[in-house]
Amino acid sequence: MSAARACLVVLALSAVAAAAAEPPRGKKPVVEFVPTPQDVVEKMLAAAKVTKADVVADLGCGDGRIVVTAARVYGCKAVGYDLDRECVKRSRAAVEKAGVGKLVRIEEADILEVDLSGVTVVTLFVGTTLNAKLLPQLEKMKAGSRVVSHVFPIPGVTPDKVLKVTSAEDDVERTVYLYTLPLMKEKAGKQ
Numbered sequence: 001m002s003a004a005r006a007c008l009v010v011l012a013l014s015a016v017a018a019a020a021a022e023p024p025r026g027k028k029p030v031v032e033f034v035p036t037p038q039d040v041v042e043k044m045l046a047a048a049k050v051t052k053a054d055v056v057a058d059l060g061c062g063d064g065r066i067v068v069t070a071a072r073v074y075g076c077k078a079v080g081y082d083l084d085r086e087c088v089k090r091s092r093a094a095v096e097k098a099g100v101g102k103l104v105r106i107e108e109a110d111i112l113e114v115d116l117s118g119v120t121v122v123t124l125f126v127g128t129t130l131n132a133k134l135l136p137q138l139e140k141m142k143a144g145s146r147v148v149s150h151v152f153p154i155p156g157v158t159p160d161k162v163l164k165v166t167s168a169e170d171d172v173e174r175t176v177y178l179y180t181l182p183l184m185k186e187k188a189g190k191q
């Protein structure tokens, strides 16, 4: 990979992290759309051991690639949430193009307000600030449910697995964090 391309990827990932630290602006997403490379999406879903019986939710679904892949590869139900209208439009178009409309729905919604009690696999790529804010909702998922987060950990929660995934799209190594419910919270005061 060229140095320029590596630089662009690092800048894109930093944009997710930096934007996540900004104060909320009402109902506008504070984290911009940066796609997870398709081969990383596939590895995330494989790491979560998705099956046909799962309900996958991508919190901040961008162009819909994660929910479309979950339905296409595993035949499971999936729901994508995004606040950005353009992302909602793109995701709905991707669902239609892939012919998975019977399995996947896309909702324009603030991920901090969605009910995850019927969801068994959550995928995340929204930064540590939002990951931390999502914790009360994530904890409501039933035992055995999985949370898989691209690049950013959930602060204060110990992952079951930390994977290093290099995408063939850009040759950049990314970290993927896998958590299983009930979440293992680190003790307060732990460094």
Ligand SMILES: C[S@@+](CC[C@H](N)C(=O)[O-])C[C@H]1O[C@@H](n2cnc3c(N)ncnc32)[C@H](O)[C@@H]1O
Pocket (backbone or CB within 6 Å): 016, 028, 029, 030, 031, 032, 033, 034, 035, 036, 037, 058, 059, 060, 061, 062, 063, 065, 066, 081, 082, 083, 084, 087, 109, 110, 111, 112, 124, 125, 126, 150
């Ligand atoms: C870095 S992108 C990840 C897109 C996709 N999940 C992926 O991995 O390819 C983050 C997405 O989260 C959305 N987002 C950020 N904050 C949100 C919020 N509070 N509610 C709903 N969507 C949000 C953004 O619009 C953006 O599409």
